[in-house]
Amino acid sequence: MNSKLFRTFLIGLTVFVLGACSSGRKSLQSGDYDKAVYAAINRLKSNPSKGKALETLKKGYDYALDRHLDRISDIKLTDDAFKWEKIINEYASINSLANAIASCPACLEIIPDAPKYVAEMSDAKYFAAEVRYNKGVKFLATKNRNSAKEAYYNFEKAEQLYPDYKDAQSMMDSAYWAAVIRVRVETVEVNSRIYKLSNEYFQNKINEFLKNYERKSFVRFYTPEEAMMVRVKFDQVLQLNFDDFIVGQTYIKERIEDIKKENVKIGETRDSVKRPVYGTVTGKLTTFDKTITSTGLLDFRIVDLATNKVINQEKMPGTYIWTDYWGAYRGDESALTNEDKTLLARRESRMPAPQDLFIGFTGPIYDQLRQRITTFYNRYN
Incomplete structure (x- = not known):
């Protein structure tokens, strides 16, 4: 490496080191103690003997730990129904700091016994779960669909x-089934043996989409076969019918050119x-x-x-x-x-x-259908 490149490298390294070190002090001065500790x-880790970093670590950690513990004490005194979830976040921050220090040998010499609040975190999670569970029970007892959704969450x-x-x-x-909308899906009927398999392919694509949609929704779709096997009250019926279709209209255009x-x-x-x-040659090209x-x-x-009314068409x-x-x-x-x-090298x-032509025109219909179903049923989620 020549002297010029070496000097450039040293300058860049110095700027990087100073930037890394100063960023910790700056965070400490601005009160972002966690960030100061991580910096x-x-x-x-790269320079275990760096005195300013050691000083930043000691001060920053003490401040960070005190702040998190003070926040926990303050949150416990509030009437916030979900205060235990906030307390979990504070304990998680403390434990993350302790884990980061444990991964740095030089840091352990300054802070050898950074506390971890594992049992306290577990208790906070238990209390937080208890609050959520009790909320769910109250919502579910209301016995309406929107409350059942809140209960589920x-x-x-x-x-x-x-x-x-x-x-x-x-x-x-239980909350899911109290909130779900049950939809019976009628099969698309085509009165032609020629297009029977193509129509089944179209129907199977629709069913596959509906099953994928319902996995992340509060809507359950039933095929006619599934609807016959369950004893439930359906909320809606989804009907799909071809008003008309024409397959294979053929047009041949002939163009003659001199x-x-x-x-x-x-x-x-x-x-x-x-x-x-040399002379002139002619011919007739038919396209x-x-x-x-x-x-x-x-x-x-x-x-x-419930009303036997069409709500979307x-x-x-x-x-x-x-x-x-x-x-x-x-x-x-030659012409x-x-x-x-x-x-002329092409042949008809x-x-x-x-059957393939039938599948061809149902493609854009399927795309529209997916969009309309998604738009309509998203209101129930």
Whole structure:
């Protein structure tokens, strides 16, 4: 390494070290004691003998510990229903500081016995879970859907805070079923054997989406088969029917173009010294454009079974267009361009099967359907 690069490296290293060290002191001066401690720990890991970092660590930790303990004492005196969750955060901060110090040998020489409040943290979690559980019980006793949702979230929080707390998991399940909207989904009917499998594919995609949606929602969708196997009162029915669909409307457009090219070599002279003969060549290029269009219109309807009224209805159109092109030519091939030759190399393609065309136009309908279902049922979550 040359002297100039070495000096640059030393300057950069010095700036980095000074910045790291000063950042700890600055945080200490501004009252951000936790940040000051972590900055000092990082500094001491790379330079265990750094005196200013040692000083920052000692002062910062004492201040940080006192502040967290004071906060815990103050929070305990409040009427905040969820005060134990705030106390958990304070104990977590203290324990994180102790763990960070334990990972730094130089820090342990200054603070060899940083306390960890493991038992206190466990007690706080228990009390916090108890508060959440009791809140859930009160919400669930109200016996309305919105309260059941609140009950579910409180039981869920209790389980997270203190796993296996009483019967929080079972109560969470009870709250879910008290809050859930039950929707019977009617099968999309297509009166054609040709499109039976394609329609089943479309229906299976819908069912798969609905199952994925309900995993993270308070809505449960039942297929006709599932609805027959359960004894529950359904809240809504989701109806899907094709108002109309047309598969395979075929249009062929034929375009004839006169082609002319001048100054083309068309032969040679018969003299002893042969010379090229140039002239004009012509031909007729026919281009065929084939379009197969398939369209459908799905009626999407949600009926409230309590009132037997339609509460949402939309028409969802879908279109799929399959295209093909090829060409034919009569005349002198010298008149053709490379693009013309590429066209003539093509042959008429075999058209897709009707079943594939059916799947094609249901694609955009499925996309619309997912969006509408998500938008409508998000209001229940």
